[in-house]
Amino acid sequence: MIIVHHLNNSRSQRILWLCEELGLDYDIRHYTRDATTNLAPPELKAVHPLGKSPVIEDDGVRVAESGAIVDYLIRRHGAGKLAAPASKHEAYLEWLHFAEGSAMLPFMLALYTGRLGEAAAPLQPRIQEQIASHLAFFDAELGDREWLLGTLTGADIMMSFIAEFAAKQGIGGPRLAAYARRCQARPAWQAAAAKGAPYLWRLD
Numbered sequence: 150m151i152i153v154h155h156l157n158n159s160r161s162q163r164i165l166w167l168c169e170e171l172g173l174d175y176d177i178r179h180y181t182r183d184a185t186t187n188l189a190p191p192e193l194k195a196v197h198p199l200g201k202s203p204v205i206e207d208d209g210v211r212v213a214e215s216g217a218i219v220d221y222l223i224r225r226h227g228a229g230k231l232a233a234p235a236s237k238h239e240a241y242l243e244w245l246h247f248a249e250g251s252a253m254l255p256f257m258l259a260l261y262t263g264r265l266g267e268a269a270a271p272l273q274p275r276i277q278e279q280i281a282s283h284l285a286f287f288d289a290e291l292g293d294r295e296w297l298l299g300t301l302t303g304a305d306i307m308m309s310f311i312a313e314f315a316a317k318q319g320i321g322g323p324r325l326a327a328y329a330r331r332c333q334a335r336p337a338w339q340a341a342a343a344k345g346a347p348y349l350w351r352l353d
């Protein structure tokens with residue numbers, strides 16, 4: 150049985166979505182953010198030293214990092230579903246890494262420096278420019294396609310959070326907002342949302 154260690158209002162929501170898309174038999178262990186600090190509860194440190202979510206366990210295998218989890222579940226349990234065609238494998242890998250390795254960074258910088266108020270003012274133009282350029286790249290690559298690589302793949306599972314995060318802030322433009330809504334309109338996304346709620350980046 151696959152176990153997903155899931156934190157409310159977090160990026161692990163997309164792992165639940167993936168499990169639903171693949172029709173997996175899985176169990177959710179729920180963790181709730183601290184009401185004051187918004188951090189994960191200490192119990193998550195018993196699962197992984199960093200105490201962050203998502204983490205999955207599957208028959209003695211523990212996997213952390215959303216991109217690695219998406220790759221693992223699709224490869225090990227997907228039976229071909231949501232996998233990229235061989236001709237698009239490199240592009241697929243780029244998206245799996247881009248989501249957390251590149252696109253999230255300026256958003257996290259904005260989140261943390263936002264707490265410094267005026268002291269962070271000199272950093273803000275660069276951070277905002279980086280958010281805008283990463284979203285512009287995402288938008289241009291998506292173009293008028295429904296999904297990043299043509300059909301729904303793990304690339305979309307990973308990038309859905311970036312689109313949702315941007316859309317909730319009213320940035321990124323209409324195509325990325327429509328893409329985020331397209332992800333959330335899927336029955337599997339809705340089923341995952343019901344199981345993983347609350348989720349701050351729900352767009353309805």
Ligand SMILES: N[C@@H](CCC(=O)N[C@@H](CS)C(=O)NCC(=O)O)C(=O)O
Pocket residue numbers: 156158159160161187188189190200201202203213214215216249
């Ligand atoms: N790059 C990691 C990020 C993991 C991460 O930072 N998760 C956040 C939730 S979105 C978390 O657990 N935060 C709680 C904390 O740091 O206490 C991934 O994609 O899995």
